[in-house]
Amino acid sequence: MFDTPTRYIFEDFITDTGRARSGDELFGLLRKGVGQYGYDRLVFTVRRDVDLPESLNGHALLYSYPEDWVKYYIENNCASFDPVMKAGATQANAFTWDGLEKRSVYTPKQTRFMRLADEAGLKNGVGVPIRGSGSTIAGVGLASTERCDAAHPHLDMLSAFCTQFYAAFKRLNPRTASEQTEPAHLSPREREVLTWMASGKTDDEIGMILSISRNTVDSHVRHIFLKLNACNRVTAVVAGLMHGHIHL
Secondary structure, three states, X not given: OOOOOOOOOHHHHHHHHHHOOOHHHHHHHXXXXXXXXXXXXXXXXXXXXXXXXXXXXXXXXXXXXOHHHHHHHHHOOHHHOOHHHHHHHHOOOOEEHHHHHHOOOOOHHHHHHHHHHHHOOOEEEEEEEEOOOOOOEXXXXXXXXXXXXXXXXXXXXXXXXXXXXXXHHHHHOOOOOOOOOOOOOOOHHHHHHHHHHHOOOOHHHHHHHHOOOHHHHHHHHHHHHHHHOOOOHHHHHHHHHHOOOOOO
């Protein structure tokens, strides 16, 4: 299954994605491309890309994962501890889930999560991070319904298919003129404060960590809210992540 000769050559995939007129059509082409290597379960996620409309920044934008698994994933906020998602945000190259687990130290919660994914029919998993201009973080998760212990994942070709898919997806979904605003500029200290806010620290705790007074922290927080057009700490952190000011 995983070592069958390529039948849908990459050059044809490039031509076909250039002609596609919808995200669903593009996703169908991607399924065809990676399907020849045995991967019939896909999920496409954009964690952050300021070149795309904000409505297209999110988990499971397009997918062929089991519906009940996607529902479970979203309802239980699994993205906050999913080791594959975290690796996809920090790694530059495609990786296998098995390889990631061998070189990582999972928490019991993460280990159980990965076992549940396997039971849900997501086997031989591969993560394909996609990097673009600025602080873009996106990716495609690939898996198979059937387990193949001798799976050869063809990581380079899978990366090529996914990267070309993303380039075509962005072509179809440009931001409108009204959305193309210049991102706010945060000072290095404001980024530090926002990073600790994202970690759940209080103003007093941030002041102790950065060796500044609570009043100074409060001043930075107010400036951050103003620059990011945020009404509270949660929206400030979300905006900071969205525009690449901070990384988790």
